Amino acid sequence: MAPRYQSVAVIGGGPSGISAVKALQEEKIFKTVRLFERRDRVGGIWHYDPVPDVFPLKTQADSKPTSIPSKLPHLSPPTPEDVTARTAIYDTLDSNVGAKAMSFSHTPFPPVNSAHSTKYLGHSNPTRPFPSFNTTVVKAEKKSGKWVLTLRQSGHLVNGELKDYWWEEQFDAVIVASGHYSVPFVPEIPGLKNAVAKYPNHFEHSKEFRNPDDYVDKKVLVVGGNVSSADLVADLHAIVKAPLELSQRGHNEALDSAWNLPHVKVRPTVSEIKTSTRGINVHYSDGSVTESVDKVLFATGYKLSYPFITPDPVTPNNRVAGFYQHIFKIGDPSLALVGQVRAAISFRVYEYQAVAVARYFAGRNKASLPSPREQDQWEVDRLQYKGNSPIFHEIKPDFKDYFDFLTELAGPPAPESNSYLLAPWEDKWAEYAFEILQLKDKYWRSLHRKKEDFVSAKL
Structure with missing residues (x-):
């Protein structure tokens, strides 16, 4: 045949x-x-x-x-x-x-x-x-x-x-x-193109991420609400200049333990990015602003x-x-x-x-x-x-x-x-x-408990 x-x-x-x-x-x-x-x-x-x-x-x-x-x-x-x-x-x-x-x-x-x-x-x-x-x-x-x-x-x-x-x-x-x-996907955000032209080293996609050491004591914003974002938040939340800013349009509820890690501040969607003599300022849909951001890390997926x-x-x-x-x-x-x-x-x-x-x-x-x-x-x-x-x-x-x-x-x-x-x-x-996500969730929850134990001990 x-x-x-x-x-x-x-x-x-x-x-x-x-x-x-x-x-x-x-x-x-x-x-x-x-x-x-x-x-x-x-x-x-x-x-x-x-x-x-x-x-x-x-x-x-x-x-x-x-x-x-x-x-x-x-x-x-x-x-x-x-x-x-x-x-x-x-x-x-x-x-x-x-x-x-x-x-x-x-x-x-x-x-x-x-x-x-x-x-x-x-x-x-x-x-x-x-x-x-x-x-x-x-x-x-x-x-x-x-x-x-x-x-x-x-x-x-x-x-x-x-x-x-x-x-x-x-x-x-x-x-x-x-x-x-x-092919990385980056959302269209007013002011982003001009900000990248002026401060190119302030912007990265998760595809560029190689080592947490590059973010130590820096003011960092992670954009994204799924697995890659959760992994980056887990790697960075304890080493960046607190708080780690996290902008999300929506999020995977199965990863809530990552979004609630210590030193993480959840923000709504980014509405605009502006530049100043001191760097970049990120504006959010609720009117709030994060000033002088050192790194914006887009964990926003890929284009087909x-x-x-x-x-x-x-x-x-x-x-x-x-x-x-x-x-x-x-x-x-x-x-x-x-x-x-x-x-x-x-x-x-x-x-x-x-x-x-x-x-x-x-x-x-x-x-x-x-x-x-x-x-x-x-x-x-x-x-x-x-x-x-x-x-x-x-x-x-x-x-x-x-x-x-x-x-x-x-x-x-x-x-x-x-x-x-x-x-x-x-x-x-x-x-x-889903075994691995369950293990990660268990680990992330343990970090929450350590923070709570630390606060209780100080009180």
Whole structure:
């Protein structure tokens, strides 16, 4: 039996891309599987970059889209580094997902390792079928029934000079697994652009954070109300010039113990940022002001970014439109996303998505996708349920329904494959996933008790 698609490209070599390559190879039916990764190795965001990305507004004015040469193949001068390829990993970062759920089902973390420290979060090497590293996918466009990828690979030494090599490759299908934690999101705030221009070193995104030592005895404002904000507050509240200011539009109630840590002052949304001869002053929606702020640290998440897909599926509301179950392009399932979900128990969901896609591409499945009309209706219903925002891609609390869909679509492995049967959803996986947050909550509460004991002793 021939597969639905003979040749498949995988874009991205992080956890979701590794999962896709592994699943495709195990089907033992595809003529060509190619992996394209813009870094020099697999692993994605789990690599540590000592020099971080820079605050988006510092480079926005200078950023220009890369023009594609009129004739390919082509050699060109080196393209400036895409700093969004640098990761957000820092020394003290912990995963917020328990190791039992964070790992792939086929490769659990060794029990001797830490339950949550990222220094132990390695990656499984894929079988690496024809990988192309240091390669950026500049464009992916469907032409005459084929996906045409325009590619640029850096690091070619020609006559003693470094050059970029440009070329095209064609595929029957494409899996985009490039992740969604690369391009920082910073809210539009009146006065911010001018303040960054005048005091560029006063502003950072959480992606730039590397070491708490950089904030000792400084007046700091953290903006954000979710996991990354909680981690930063926990790292900084005891070392900055008190109080640590915390601005929130909304907040995750499961992290209340972090928001109420000692020396933390919760503020409403930032309404404006003004500059003075002494630095920057932050104004809030309730009329209050924090003067002479040394550091504003935005823990405000990331923008979805698939600029190479033609047409670009990312909406102004920061969601991906037109993909059934966050995976298959409606009307053309030869384009699939793996990893475009939130609150879904990584890496397990990447693994399940990858296996389901690989078996659909292989034509193994007894189950088929619903009609394009039914898929469109799924998106309409999803918008009514989750809203037109990044939360559209949030799987929580419907873990079972989503994993059931993936296991049903994947079906059993073919006898001639090297694949395996996906285990059915178990409620304990969600419990495993939230173990680390529970431990953190316990630790944060202990800090509250220490403060209360200290105050009682003084009285």
